[in-house]
Amino acid sequence: MVQAKQTEDENLCSKYMENEHLKTQKSCINGIRLPLYQFGRNSPLDDISFKAPSDVPLEEQTILESILLAKWEEKLSEGQFRYDVTLSEIKAIMGQKKFLAQLNESWTNPSLSQYEEMSGSLFQTNWLKCQEELLFCISRGENNESKLISAALVPTSSILVIINATPVEYGHVILLPCAVNGPLQFSDDMSLELEMLLRLSVEINNFALCLFYECSTPGTACLYFQALFFSSLLPVEAMTVDTFFSDSLGGICVSTITDYPVKALLFESSCNLKKMGQVIAEICSHLQEKCVLYNLLIRDCGKKIFLFLQLQGSDRSSILSPWECWGYFLFKSRSEFDQATEDALLDRIATAASLDDAEFQGVKQFCCDVAGKVSF
């Protein structure tokens, strides 16, 4: 992975657009053959009462799950990661919140722009290194059913699946939507990407999958999504919820996570993921405009989307990582890991700037408005 460079300019997105040289540069993805997973024409999201690829959910591994895990495992055996994450210890912290802690002495906290830089390098100079980190790609296809092609040229507008060399959990990958000539600009309309992502979680069809998205730079969309596998309940999933919007027709339900230190909302739908994607996309672009930091977590094969809200504090390091929002904390030293307490972790969360109750109420009201509008 590309070493993190401390850069003041975080707005890489617009940088790409301005950089004529980049635009005209022949992309290294051209001519590369990768395994290609093509979504079928019939989207499971279109169907009101959609079915998972296998008729009985969770009955067996899908091809998409298999290719992801197999490719990741292959890279693990090739030594493409800085460390074997299965060697790092995880435990539950005593207390009401059941926070999780991982001891990982090799983990380096990637600077927030590191992935942006890496995704940039995909289209620039450091291609050879990146090629080793490429697993496969995903695109829309013309067949009725989704299928795997063992090697194909990367089609326009697809999602590149790239390993994260410093994984937080097993199967940690970067999902980079891209056009042939560079990263895809999806800040304009996030709903298409979200739909692809929801479809991905439906077709992976594994409850262990965590698909997530982080917007940690105010006013800017991030260029990629991430995924990892964790089969147990995350602490935030075990919390009680207070449902404040429920639409029986549209089948969308929005709740507050109660008694949780991070301001968080939960969107649930069992039958209309496409609409839920649209709702989330609109809410996200609104949050971006308001310079509210947020991150998303997609769980339960797309049926649950958590939205975590933060504010830009004085210190960038105080921003909670997505996994910290879930209640999953990484420790670099044994002593810190051994001595970790729920109180200390609550303090850590408290250092992050949070929305005040009025602001949170405003976001909730906006969610109601959007959800109400989209469902009818």
Added chain:
Amino acid sequence: MEFQLGLIEQSLNSRYSLWVREALNDLSDNFTITDPSMSGHPIVFVSRGFLKMTGYTKEEVIGKNGRMFQGPKTCRSSVMQIREAIREEKGIQINLLNYRKDGTPFWVFFQLSPVFCKEDGRIIHFVGVQVPIWKNSRKSICGFARIQGVPYENEFRACKSLLESCRRELLSDSISELDFLLNRDSPPDSDIRGVDIEEPCEACDDEKQRAAIAISNILSVLTHHSEVTGRLVCERRCSVPRVGILCSSLNTSLNRIKQSFVLTDPNLPDMPIVYASDEFLKLTGYTRREVLGRNCRFLSGIDTDSSTLFKIKESLQSEQACTVRILNYRKNKSSFWNDLHISPVRNASGKVAYFVGVQMDEDDKKQDEHGLNPKMKQLSTVGAVRVAVRSLSMTVGCSRG
């Protein structure tokens, strides 16, 4: 033998203070302590009461397996139930026909209880208490059992008072006197020797209660003496189980993987199979019952290359993954070439909890057009097993989905 006895000494000494034997000897109950982590699951401690009851000397019992007290008329299904409980690291209460050294059978109420390491949830010992079922109570209880279908209150009371009078005779005095009683030349069952001895027998509440009290006394002695060494034990598993049964949520996750594979547990003696997929059973022709608990070597046969087996052994010892082509045998003795991939699988503590072995025979190699190639199928199985074991081994029973 000397080496074995040394290990047995070690089994108690490494966990409890040196005075634990003395304290256990002060208890008058009939019990043994066994160590399931040692080869053959031997008895590592035997109480004086137990020796009196069975007529053996300490030297004759230590290092042996508890099955030495079973005989031709011991009920097989009871024995299987005990074995199952041991494998699943659970407690069990059962009526059992045992045999003394002189060959005379006698009924006991047997209660087995696991002892866990507080720190890592590993099973340390089993405590087995045996309370003889006294003949009068036995008869009454057998009678009681027949009327039990609809337990009429009156009959129940009558039965109970009858039992109590019987008991008073026996239990009015101290337990050491009971031992004396039991050890007299006429053992409780001697008068009915040969008559109906194999007839199923139920213990009464008093006997069950006595067993429970004994278990709790023994466990409190063990807990106390483990505090001294700092290597605490407890009667309920309060930490991540390292070995033995797979929690149900792990089983569910593994059942999703439609490949032929097994999990073996290197932390158990002889590294037995603890999980076998349906596809593995189809491939080899065995039933699940026939493979669980056994070492994988039964798949090898006369023409299996020993250098391949050595290579596997080496990779297991070094906790490294390996891929070999090995000649394996099905239950019907037919052989097949198996492209076997073996990889260590770590639990939430980062320790090797299992080895996963993914089999691939010639049929599996026929790749369907849009599917994964065999190599990828194997790797995806390994990946899915890693995902399941890693977080589900963190706490017991944390299921989802």
